[in-house]
Every structure is written in structure tokens, then in C-alpha cells.
Amino acid sequence: MEYTLWILILPLLGFLSLGLLGTRLKGKSAGYIGTALLGLTALLSYFTAWQYFSMDRVDGIRQALTPVNWTWMRFTDFLHIDLGILLDPISVMMLVVISTVSLMVHIYSLGYMDGEKGFQRYYAFLGLFTFSMCGLVVATNIFQMYIFWELVGVSSYLLIGFYYTKPEAVSASKKAFIVTRFADMFFLMGILLLSYFTKTFDFGLLCDPANQSIFASAAGKTFLGGAVLSWATALIFIGAAGKSAMFPLHIWLPDAMEGPTPVSALIHAATMVVAGVYLVARLFPVYFFFTPEVLHGIAYVAAFTALYAAIVACVQTDIKRVLAFSTISQIGFMLVALGVSSMGTVDNGLESHEGLGYMASMFHLFTHAMFKALLFLGAGAIIHTVHSNEMSRMGGLRKQMPITHITFLVACLAIAGIPPFSGFFSKDEILTATFMFKPWLGVVMTFIAALTAFYMFRLYYNIFWGKPAQHEHPLHEAPKNMTGPLVFLALVTVVAGFIPFGKFVSSTGAAYIIHLDMKVAITSVVIALISILIAWKFYCKGTSTVPAKMAGFFGPLYTAAKHRFYIDEVYQFITHKIIFRCVSQPLAWFDRHIIDGILNGIGWITCRGSLAFRWMQTGQLQSYALLIILGALILLCISLFC
Amino acid sequence: MEHIIPMEYYLVVSSIMFFAGIYGFITRKNLIAVLISVELVLTSTDINFAVFNRFLFPQHLEGMFFTLFSIGVSAAETAVAIAIIINIYRNIKSTEVRNLKNLKD
Amino acid sequence: MQDAILLKFVFYFLAAVIAVFSVMAVTTRRILRAATYLLFVLFATAGLYFFLNYSFLGAVQLMVYAGGVIILYIFSILLTSTDKESKSPMFSLRRWLALLASIGGICLVSFLLLTNVWPTVYEPSTAEVPMKLIGKTLMGTEKGQFLLPFEVMSVLLLACMVGGILIARKRG
Numbered sequence: 017m018e019y020t021l022w023i024l025i026l027p028l029l030g031f032l033s034l035g036l037l038g039t040r041l042k043g044k045s046a047g048y049i050g051t052a053l054l055g056l057t058a059l060l061s062y063f064t065a066w067q068y069f070s071m072d073r074v075d076g077i078r079q080a081l082t083p084v085n086w087t088w089m090r091f092t093d094f095l096h097i098d099l100g101i102l103l104d105p106i107s108v109m110m111l112v113v114i115s116t117v118s119l120m121v122h123i124y125s126l127g128y129m130d131g132e133k134g135f136q137r138y139y140a141f142l143g144l145f146t147f148s149m150c151g152l153v154v155a156t157n158i159f160q161m162y163i164f165w166e167l168v169g170v171s172s173y174l175l176i177g178f179y180y181t182k183p184e185a186v187s188a189s190k191k192a193f194i195v196t197r198f199a200d201m202f203f204l205m206g207i208l209l210l211s212y213f214t215k216t217f218d219f220g221l222l223c224d225p226a227n228q229s230i231f232a233s234a235a236g237k238t239f240l241g242g243a244v245l246s247w248a249t250a251l252i253f254i255g256a257a258g259k260s261a262m263f264p265l266h267i268w269l270p271d272a273m274e275g276p277t278p279v280s281a282l283i284h285a286a287t288m289v290v291a292g293v294y295l296v297a298r299l300f301p302v303y304f305f306f307t308p309e310v311l312h313g314i315a316y317v318a319a320f321t322a323l324y325a326a327i328v329a330c331v332q333t334d335i336k337r338v339l340a341f342s343t344i345s346q347i348g349f350m351l352v353a354l355g356v357s358s359m360g361t362v363d364n365g366l367e368s369h370e371g372l373g374y375m376a377s378m379f380h381l382f383t384h385a386m387f388k389a390l391l392f393l394g395a396g397a398i399i400h401t402v403h404s405n406e407m408s409r410m411g412g413l414r415k416q417m418p419i420t421h422i423t424f425l426v427a428c429l430a431i432a433g434i435p436p437f438s439g440f441f442s443k444d445e446i447l448t449a450t451f452m453f454k455p456w457l458g459v460v461m462t463f464i465a466a467l468t469a470f471y472m473f474r475l476y477y478n479i480f481w482g483k484p485a486q487h488e489h490p491l492h493e494a495p496k497n498m499t500g501p502l503v504f505l506a507l508v509t510v511v512a513g514f515i516p517f518g519k520f521v522s523s524t525g526a527a528y529i530i531h532l533d534m535k536v537a538i539t540s541v542v543i544a545l546i547s548i549l550i551a552w553k554f555y556c557k558g559t560s561t562v563p564a565k566m567a568g569f570f571g572p573l574y575t576a577a578k579h580r581f582y583i584d585e586v587y588q589f590i591t592h593k594i595i596f597r598c599v600s601q602p603l604a605w606f607d608r609h610i611i612d613g614i615l616n617g618i619g620w621i622t623c624r625g626s627l628a629f630r631w632m633q634t635g636q637l638q639s640y641a642l643l644i645i646l647g648a649l650i651l652l653c654i655s656l657f658c
Numbered sequence: 659m660e661h662i663i664p665m666e667y668y669l670v671v672s673s674i675m676f677f678a679g680i681y682g683f684i685t686r687k688n689l690i691a692v693l694i695s696v697e698l699v700l701t702s703t704d705i706n707f708a709v710f711n712r713f714l715f716p717q718h719l720e721g722m723f724f725t726l727f728s729i730g731v732s733a734a735e736t737a738v739a740i741a742i743i744i745n746i747y748r749n750i751k752s753t754e755v756r757n758l759k760n761l762k763d
Numbered sequence: 764m765q766d767a768i769l770l771k772f773v774f775y776f777l778a779a780v781i782a783v784f785s786v787m788a789v790t791t792r793r794i795l796r797a798a799t800y801l802l803f804v805l806f807a808t809a810g811l812y813f814f815l816n817y818s819f820l821g822a823v824q825l826m827v828y829a830g831g832v833i834i835l836y837i838f839s840i841l842l843t844s845t846d847k848e849s850k851s852p853m854f855s856l857r858r859w860l861a862l863l864a865s866i867g868g869i870c871l872v873s874f875l876l877l878t879n880v881w882p883t884v885y886e887p888s889t890a891e892v893p894m895k896l897i898g899k900t901l902m903g904t905e906k907g908q909f910l911l912p913f914e915v916m917s918v919l920l921l922a923c924m925v926g927g928i929l930i931a932r933k934r935g
Contacts (some may be wrong), residue, residue, distance in 0.1 A: 636755070638683065638684050638685075638692075638755065638857075639857070641680070641683055641684055642860055642861055645680055645684070645864045646864050649864060649867055649868055652871060653871070660887060661887060662767050662774070663770075663771065663774045665881065666876045666877050666879075667774070667778065668811070669872075669876045670877070671777075671781050671782060673868075673873060674781070674782045674785065674786075675782070675785045675804065676868075677865040677866075677868045677869045677872075678782075678785040678786050678789050678865065679785070679789065680861070680864065680865055681861050681862065682788070682789030682790075684857065684861040684864075685857065685858050685861050686789065688794055690794055690798075690836065690839060690840055690843070691794050693836075694788055694789075694794075694801050694836065695788075695789055697801060697805075697832070698788065698789070698801065701804065701805060701808050701828075704824075705808060705811060708811075708815055708817055709815065712815045712816075712817070712889070713881075713884065713887070714884060716884065716886065716887060716888035717886070717888075719892065719897070719907070720907070722817055722819075722820055722892065723900065723901070723912075726820065726823060727909075727912055727916055729823055729824060729827050730916045730919070730920065731916070731919065732832075733827050733828075733831060733832055733920075734920055734923035735923075736835060736836075737927045738923050738927055738930070740835055740836070740839045740927075740931075741926070741927035741928075741930040741931035743843065744839060744842060744930075744931045745930050745931055747842070747843040748933070753843050
């Protein structure tokens with residue numbers, strides 16, 4: 017299956033060709049080239065998935081394949097950095113997700129970005145992003161993953177700052193880059209710590225349950241009261257948390273919405289932000305067998321993030337911000353599912369219930385990618401027409417934009433967890449897994465699910481129902497190349513729930529038969545319906561005074577949530593007041609006065625010295641002759657008499 | 659056959675001539691005077707060649723021929739140098755060393 | 764014995780001429796005089812060659828230097844009409860240093876020459892070099908013979924002739 021290499025090469029080719037020759041291309045041709053290349057990539061991904069999943073299982077377990085693997089840097093016989101392609105259920109699933117969403121975004125952007133300055137640049141960056149994201153998921157070792165991890169960070173930075181004339185976009189891109197880079201530093205430390213003890217970067221070796229001896233050298237070693245292995249996996253998780261916008265490293269994601277909306281759909285909803293989830297899933301055996309306490313910590317952090325983001329999402333008025341916080345919340349769901357999961361046991365070719373969380377997490381990743389991309393693309397279509405992100409500028413759009421309306425509704429129902437849409441199935445599995453782990457956490461997650469339904473329908477009603485706002489120009493439905501992807505993604509969202517996902521992806525690789533836990537399912541659906549009803553009551557007519565009263569009733573909580581609980585201000589305080597003033601300024605002073613002073617002093621001495629010796633360099637042959645003669649005589653004297 | 663004058667005496671004479679040439683080369687201001695000093699230096703080395711040949715290697719002729727060629731070379735050098743000096747004089751109306759700030763016209 | 768004293772006298776005379784006139788050649792401010800003193804020095808040098816029984820060398824010295832080079836000097840001095848050197852401070856730092864270097868050098872070298880032990884030569888010879896031998900040595904191609912340098916010299920002289928004409932000619 018060496019052809020999988022082309023999944024990486026084609027987008028890279030697109031990036032290079034559009035990036036280097038882009039300005040020569042007229043009109044939309046850059047977009048067509050990029051889209052065509054990505055279409056090929058998507059086809060290749062589907063073909064890979066078909067071929068991979070139709071392969072025979074060994075003892076009922078899907079085997080990982082490495083069709084390509086080059087040794088890139090060899091440090092020792094054990095420790096070497098490879099570049100290669102690893103195909104296993106989750107990477108193949110991710111390839112399908114990435115190429116599908118990316119293709120949809122490519123097509124959609126033909127309409128959305130039409131006539132924008134830097135159209136070719138946009139498509140070039142999209143190609144770069146798709147290349148790096150595919151490289152990330154097929155990485156055979158943790159170091160290759162880190163390389164591509166940084167590459168997606170860079171392409172995210174480039175795309176957030178796409179409108180580089182807008183100061184908000186520039187600062188948002190910087191913020192995203194710095195925050196994720198800060199987290200990546202811990203990721204790198206974790207990688208080094210882990211590989212120092214295990215002597216390998218390779219996922220295959222790290223995650224092989226039969227090959228546990230490599231962790232032996234770390235046994236019993238502790239640092240600051242924690243086992244070193246726990247430190248390593250916790251540090252790796254900090255990297256994952258940065259990319260996946262877990263509290264308190266989530267601050268970059270809402271600001272990242274300054275980028276073009278299709279970019280938000282691709283990078284900041286569907287693919288890049290789930291890289292953290294993917295990383296934890298990839299290292300799941302390590303987490304589970306060696307550092308279960310870190311895994312549980314991940315679950316609690318993720319649950320808190322999900323709750324926090326859901327509350328904040330309830331009061332935001334910028335529709336993209338609502339979706340951003342919703343994304344954070346949903347990623348929290350995925351990580352909770354991973355955190356509460358256990359390694360399944362294989363019995364008779366089927367996997368036991370313990371591995372449910374892992375499967376649920378991946379399932380939710382898949383369905384969420386589809387419906388969240390759909391939500392963002394729908395929001396993009398609305399913004400494209402209304403020219404504003406504010407809810408107050410919208411309302412009553414269902415008549416003007418019927419296709420957007422229907423697809424948006426489908427996505428809202430999916431994320432709210434209403435059967436038979438895909439979100440219902442995946443979220444239900446997550447709740448079931450959480451209840452299996454700790455019932456109280458299950459209750460919390462159910463509450464968050466209810467909040468999700470509430471804020472999504474608050475968004476929906478505010479946009480499509482309610483009081484219509486005044487507009488200078490007539491509103492219209494988006495063009496075909498924008499509604500096409502919407503319809504496609506809506507169809508996927510409708511049917512994706514019925515995919516027997518457990519047969520493809522599970523913690524051990526054996527088939528897992530999904531069956532609904534009726535208690536959990538019915539409770540969550542009823543609660544979601546109640547939330548939707550409340551939202552309908554509050555926002556459908558646009559005249560209800562209850563929301564204002566509620567805001568008054570919750571007073572401080574409402575204000576705090578509206579300001580995102582002042583997390584950004586805390587960061588501002590820490591960075592500006594503490595780090596800048598107490599660390600950076602003394603260092604800057606030291607640099608300017610001591611380091612520079614030494615260098616300037618050297619320069620000054622040289623300058624003075626050369627001035628002192630300048631009289632020798634008269635350029636007159638006779639002076640030189642005099643000096644030569646004197647020197648020769650002195651040397652003669654020294655050699656004779658000393 | 660014994661020499662009447664020891665070799666060292668010749669060499670002292672030639673070294674006086676040599677250092678006189680050095681002194682002139684350093685202190686003279688006129689180009690032609692500098693050239694005259696160089697001529698002194700060269701001639702003093704010629705004397706040394708001939709003297710060493712005569713006193714230390716009487717059966718050979720290398721020193722003498724070296725002197726011969728040296729005389730030829732210095733004559734050639736003088737000719738070219740004087741051509742250059744005349745050219746300079748034509749350009750700057752002076753043959754003083756300190757007036758020679760740049761070689762271009 | 765009479766001969767020896769006479770020869771000694773001749774040598775001291777030549778040495779005195781060389782020493783005095785070379786010093787004068789570099790100290791006089793009139794360049795024409797400097798050239799004249801140089802001529803005397805060169806004559807004395809030729810005399811030294813004769814004294815060493817290198818008559819051929821002495822003849823060449825006379826012809827090339829006294830006959831050719833000095834004439835060239837005088838012509839160029841007259842052409843550039845800069846007989847007098849411009850005045851300069853009598854005792855500048857450079858002059859002092861040059862004086863120091865020269866006198867120090869003379870002392871040092873003389874000290875070395877007079878204290879050095881020279882290799883003993885078992886068959887000293889003051890015999891005149893036969894003309895035939897000179898001719899053969901100059902034109903021979905064997906070991907210790909100088910045809911190639913002779914030819915190189917001729918090429919050098921030709922080149923410097925051409926170069927001299929090229930440099931000194933008036934530019935149209």
C-alpha cells in the first residue's frame with residue numbers, strides 16, 4: 017500500500033505549486049487546482065480505508081501496517097527517528113475525516129473566498145495544512161508526529177492570520193501560535209523523557225501490550241513525588257491539551273475565529289483541534305497500562321473544560337464564538353470518553369465493554385468532525401450574506417436561506433443528541449462509558465449535554481427565527497458551491513450514526529458491537545428535548561423577556577460567563593504584570609547593559625587599539641621599510657643574544 | 659697564494675654601503691634619490707657575492723655570475739623605474755614621494 | 764712586501780671612497796650630486812672587483828653602471844628638473860629611527876662578521892679567471908653553466924626595453 021504516500025504528496029504538491037506559482041494564476045484557477053488535488057487525495061484516502069478495512073483480521077484483531085518507513089536520523093541502534101506511514105484503524109479513520117472535511121472546505125471556499133485578496137495564498141495554506149495533518153495522523157513514531165504537529169501549528173497560524181491587515185487577526189494568530197507552542201514545549205519534554213527511558217520513539221513498540229519490558233527502566237524512578245513515567249505522559253498530555261484547547265490552554269481557540277470561516281471549520285473544529293484527542297488515543301495503551309492516574313486526570317480536566325465551555329457558550333453573542341466554545345466542550349467530551357475508558361479484552365473475536373470509552377471517543381470525533389464542520393460552514397454562509405458575526409444582526413433567516421436553514425438544523429439536532437442523527441449515537445456511548453466509570457461524572461456529562469442542546473438551539477433560533485434585523489441589501493441563499501458541501505455533510509450527519517463504528521475502531525482492534533443503553537439514551541434524549549423546548553420558549557419569538565430576567569437573576573455568573581470567566585484577563589495579568597515585569601525586564605536590562613556592554617566594550621577597545629596603531633599604516637613604502645628593518649634587527653638581536 | 663686583505667674587511671665595507679642605502683631609502687623624498695639608494699643596496703650585495711666566491715669557493719664561478727646577472731637585473735630595473743618616474747613627473751609635475759597619493763591619472 | 768703595502772693602501776682607499784661617497788650620496792640634498800657620488804661608489808666597487816682579480820666583472824660594472832645607468836639617472840634628473848629636494852625637518856622621528864637602524868645595523872653586522880669563524884679554504888686562489896672559461900660557463904648547458912639564465916636575462920632586458928618605452932612615451 018505504498019500509494020498511501022501520495023495522500024501526503026498531493027497536498028504538498030498543491031502547496032508548493034500554488035505557493036510558488038500562485039501569483040501567476042488568473043482568477044479561480046488556483047482554487048480549482050487545489051480542489052482537484054484534494055479530490056484525488058480524498059479518493060486515495062477512501063480507497064485506502066476500503067482496502068484496509070476489508071483486510072483479514074488476525075485472531076479477530078485488526079493489524080497495523082507500515083507500508084513506508086525510512087530511518088531518518090539514527091542516534092543509537094535503538095533510538096532513531098523514522099519517517100513513515102502507519103495505517104491502523106484510527107489513522108485510517110482520521111485520514112477519511114481529514115480528506116473529507118478538507119475537500120468540502122476546498123469546494124466551499126471557491127464560493128466563500130471568491131474575489132478575496134490572496135485567494136491563491138489561501139489555497140496554498142490549505143494544502144500545507146492538509147499535508148501536515150495527514151502526516152500527523154499517519155506518523156509511525158512520536159517524533160514524526162511532533163514534527164507534523166508543529167507544521168499544523170504553523171499552518172493554523174498562517175490561516176488565522178490570513179487577513180493580516182486586520183490587527184485582531186494578527187494578534188489572534190500570534191496568540192494561537194504562542195499558546196500552542198508553549199504547550200508543545202511540554203510535549204517535547206514529555207517525548208524526550210519517555211524516549212529516554214523506553215529508548216524508542218516508535219508507536220508500534222510503545223503500544224504493543226506484549227512488549228512491556230521497555231518501560232522497566234523507568235520503574236521506581238520518581239520526580240517531585242510522581243513517577244517519571246507519569247510525568248512524561250502528563251507532559252505529553254499538556255501538548256495535547258494545548259492543541260485541543262483544554263482548560264486552561266483553551267484561550268487561543270475563540271480568538272482563532274478571526275480567520276476565514278472555512279478555515280475555522282477545517283482546522284479549529286474538525287481536524288487540528290482533535291489532534292490532542294488523537295494523540296491520547298494513539299498512546300492509549302501507555303496511558304492505560306502505566307499511568308492510569310494521568311488518564312483519569314485527563315478525564316477530570318476534560319470534564320471541567322466541557323462544563324466551562326458549555327456555560328460560556330450559553331451567553332456569547334458572536335455566532336462563531338458560540339461554535340468555538342461548543343467545539344471546546346465537545347473535545348472535552350471526547351477526552352472524557354478516553355479518560356474513563358479501559359483497555360478492552362478480546363473474547364471470541366469480540367471486544368468486551370471495558371473498551372467502550374475509546375470507541376465512543378473515536379466515534380464522537382468522527383461524527384463531531386462532520387456536524388461541526390457543517391455548523392461552521394453554515395455559519396460561514398450566514399456571515400457571507402449578513403456580513404456580521406453578531407446574533408443581533410440576524411433573525412428570521414429561515415425564509416431567505418432555506419438550504420442553510422435545513423442543514424444547520426440537522427447539525428444542531430445532531431450535536432444536541434436527538435436520534436436518529438449521528439451525534440446521538442456517539443454521545444450516548446460517551447455517556448454510557450462515563451456512567452460505567454463514575455456515576456456522578458455521568459450526571460455531570462448529561463448536564464453538559466443538556467447545556468449543549470440549549471446553547472445550540474439558542475443559536476439556531478436567534479439566527480433563523482426571532483425578530484428579523486434590518487438590512488440594507490436583500491439577503492440571499494449562498495451559491496451552489498457553498499450549499500453543495502452543506503448538503504453533503506448534512507447527509508453524512510444523518511447517516512453516520514448507523515455506521516457500525518465499533519467494527520472498525522476499538523481499543524484492541526477487535527470488533528465491538530454497539531448496543532444502546534436504553535436508560536442512558538432515553539434520559540439524555542428527554543433532557544435534550546427539554547433544553548430545546550426552553551430555548552424555543554426563550555428565543556423563538558424573539559420577544560420573550562425571560563432571558564433578560566434570567567441574566568439579571570444570575571447576575572455575576574452571567575457577567576463572568578460573558579467575559580469567559582476572565583481567563584484571558586488572568587493570562588494578561590500573569591504575562592504582562594508578572595512575567596514581563598519580574599522576569600523579562602531584568603533580563604532585558606541584563607542583555608542591554610551587561611551582554612551588550614561587554615560586546616560594545618570589545619568593539620570600543622578594538623576601535624581605540626586600531627586608532628592607536630593607525631599611524632603605522634601610512635601607506636608609505638618608506639615607513640614600511642623602516643619598520644621592516646627595525647623588526648629584522650630586533651629579531652636578529654633576540655636570536656643572537658637571548 | 660694568500661690574500662692580502664681578510665674577507666671581513668670587504669664585508670664590512672659592503673655592509674656600510676648597504677646600510678647607507680637603507681638609510682637613504684627610508685629618508686629620501688625624491689623618487690630618483692630613493693632609486694639611487696636602492697642602487698647602493700644592490701651593489702653592496704653584488705660585492706658580497708663576488709667576495710664570497712673569491713674567498714670561500716675559489717674553484718667555482720657561481721658568485722661571479724650571480725653578480726653579473728644581478729648587474730643586468732638592476733640595470734633593467736633602473737630603466738623601468740626611471741620610465742615610471744618620468745611618466746609620473748609628466749602627470750603631477752613632481753617626483754616627490756609625498757605627492758604620490760594615488761596611482762591613477 | 765712593497766706590493767703588499769701598496770695593495771693594502773689601494774684597498775683602504777677604495778673602502779674609504781665607498782664608505783664616504785655612499786654616505787654622501789644619501790645625505791646630500793642635491794640629486795645631481797647624489798648621482799655623481801653614486802658614480803664614484805660604483806667606480807670604487809669596480810675597483811674592488813679588479814682588486815679581487817675579477818677583471819671581467821669590474822669591466823661589466825664599469826660599462827653597465829658607469830656607462831649606462833648613471834647616464835640614465837642624469838638624463839632623468841635633468842628631464843624632471845628637480846635637482847633640489849624640498850626641505851624637510853632636519854631631525855624628524857623617522858630620520859632618527861633610520862639613523863639608529865642604520866648605525867645599529869652596521870655595528871651589529873660588523874660585530875657578527877668580525878667575530879664569526881669562517882670555514883677554512885685549503886686552496887685559496889687569487890688567480891684571474893680566464894676569459895675562455897667565462898665564455899664557456901656563460902654559454903654552456905652543463906652543470907654549473909649558465910646558458911638558461913643568460914637567455915632569460917636577454918628576454919628580461921628586451922621586456923624592460925619595451926616596457927620602458929611604453930610607460931614613458933607621451934600619450935596621444
